[in-house]
Amino acid sequence: MKQTIDQLPLTKTIEDVLQQLGIKDLNPTYSTGLVWGGKENRNTKAIHSPADGNKIASVNMATPEDYEQVISTAQEAFKSWRKTPAPKRGEVVRQIGDKLREYKEPLGKLVSYEMGKILQEGLGEVQEMIDICDFAVGLSRQLHGYTMHSERPQHRMYEQYHPLGIVGVISAFNFPVAVWSWNTMLAAVCGDVVVWKPSEKTPLTALACQHIIREVLVNNELPEGIFNLIIGDAEIGSLMSHDGRVPLVSATGSTRMGKKVGEAVGARLGKSLLELGGNNAIILTENADLEMALRAIVFGAVGTCGQRCTSTRRLIIHENIYEQVKERLLKVYPNLPIGHPLSSTTLVGPLIDKEAVKAFQQALERVQAEGGTLLTGGEVLEGEGFESGNYVKPAIVEAKNEYETVQEETFAPILYLIKYSGDVENAIELQNGVRQGLSSAIFSSNLLETEAFLSHWGSDCGIANVNIGTSGAEIGGAFGGEKDTGGGRESGSDAWRVYMRRQTNTINYSRELPLAQGIRFDIMD
Known part of the structure; x- marks a missing residue:
């Protein structure tokens, strides 16, 4: 179109x-x-x-x-x-x-x-x-x-x-x-x-x-x-x-x-x-507000066509709500307005160039070879309005956290669905189980789950959000991450x-010259 x-x-x-x-x-x-x-x-x-x-x-x-x-x-x-x-x-x-x-x-x-x-x-x-x-x-x-x-x-x-x-x-x-x-x-x-x-x-x-x-x-x-x-x-x-x-x-x-x-x-x-790079995850527990979470997931995964360092790349979902979340996403993704970025109706613009398109396609091929299932998307769009060859349909893939492709950051709109069972500590372990450590999020109305996520044994990322997505940081907070993300902090705080x-200054306003730690070093009579 x-x-x-x-x-x-x-x-x-x-x-x-x-x-x-x-x-x-x-x-x-x-x-x-x-x-x-x-x-x-x-x-x-x-x-x-x-x-x-x-x-x-x-x-x-x-x-x-x-x-x-x-x-x-x-x-x-x-x-x-x-x-x-x-x-x-x-x-x-x-x-x-x-x-x-x-x-x-x-x-x-x-x-x-x-x-x-x-x-x-x-x-x-x-x-x-x-x-x-x-x-x-x-x-x-x-x-x-x-x-x-x-x-x-x-x-x-x-x-x-x-x-x-x-x-x-x-x-x-x-x-x-x-x-x-x-x-x-x-x-x-x-x-x-x-x-x-x-x-x-x-x-x-x-x-x-x-x-x-x-x-x-x-x-x-x-x-x-x-x-x-x-x-x-x-x-x-x-x-x-x-x-x-x-x-x-x-x-x-x-x-x-x-x-x-x-x-x-x-x-x-x-x-x-x-x-540097991010491999950011959102955790959805059984106690998540799914209406709110879905909006954050879609923006985080497809905003800027997945080309943010804070883009949502992994969705870690409790097994009891997994099918429900998957069904909802599969209704939304095919209807995403893709097109020219200067059109007011567009929500997903192009990838930066054909090399990025190639990386997108190769990542999808690799993850499927590892055992992942492509649920929707992945096509390169052609025809009127898409002549640049840089437009793709955002993809959803069922995968496992340990897949090599999932462990990497692909700068493209690929969302990996990962199922977890048991308590929130299992989800946090999956979230932390990558080399990158930039942004992370949890959706839950359970105080015990959210506080565990924010604790010193919780998320190992530089950014850890509760009931908001991984993408869209404010300038007032320091921005950056740990591990392969580099450890730097920019912007606020x-x-x-x-x-x-940094410089330490010591000023003596006496007529004596005492040394620190009580050291005596007398050279004068």
Whole structure:
């Protein structure tokens, strides 16, 4: 079925969006200098929308020489930015938040068209950026340390936090701007400068954000090198990971990629913030509110076409309600509105590219070879409205938790139904029985079950939810996970501390020099 685009013809919509965001031509080749990326006559990469396969633009890919210039620019900007009072830095971030409000609609459309998530999710991603700006503004007046009593007379001790310097941010295609903003707005109020390497699959949203931020920097007579963008391939990410001038590298992506970043950064004793893969489960006990649970399950499993690190991939169901839940899901899935992400009727957009479609098909083949049963979905859609070849029908598979395919994260809309018997501890053991540890959830109205899930012997994930799904975290809480998810924490709570270096200070306001632990070391008569 052909998908109609709301309000304007598609070409006109995207042309207007790009122009509103300061990107003047529909198919430009960008040559935007040090803070933006590569120079003229360099290797270019064509950017196609997964929604219809159309070319949106071409971007220059940065070289190692470009990288050196970007780092030099960032180092110079840090010299002045770190001396700017934190509340003043917060004021700049406040203005960025206001600009994002102004550009929310066109930027949300560009996120949707370039990445493939539906428009409501694209707008929600921009709202997430606005929210983290608001959070960071308040934080700029709360970068507190601690005071401690000294054991030595007429001494005092306290701790304070200082900016690190350059923060490298490597972001993934599925949240092309939100995760960058989590890192960048907190780093900015902490006094750091940022070098951002976006996914090479979604660079236009990054360019748009840089245009928006540049307006604020120019208005405040600040150097552009506070916020830097470099568009490049894995070579640029490797340079950043090995670069001792970048004390912190925050990387979002696959576990495989994160291990490479962590190894490189660790070898030089730098800091890494890793937010990697998830293999998230929802537990349904006998005491679950199924009406509420089903809404959370479907959004978690098919939202963003299963391309969230918090997507629901495993559904662990008590045997007494298993058939009922399966029957309900099999009624919902065949009727999911699949189509162009800019259509208001669409709930499931495309996968990012044909490689993702191939991975989807291969995972379904493997799990069936292991003994799983495909209950619905799995087809690649063709015909009018699906010409890009990136649209698939979300799949439901009956499987066992120990299957190798179930143990892996497939970035696609595959939901594995897993049956459990006995008490909730058996379900928790299944939920924890994977290498990843990002998000988890339980649906139950039984206090004993939910508290067991939240206890220290319960969920081993960084996120554990009760009566809500695995997907859709708020910015106020620290976001991240354990095990193969990498252990990093971004966004809210006290995640700001990772962007700063900690310093203990002891001040002697006496005329004596006593040593700690009562040590005597007299060299004078």
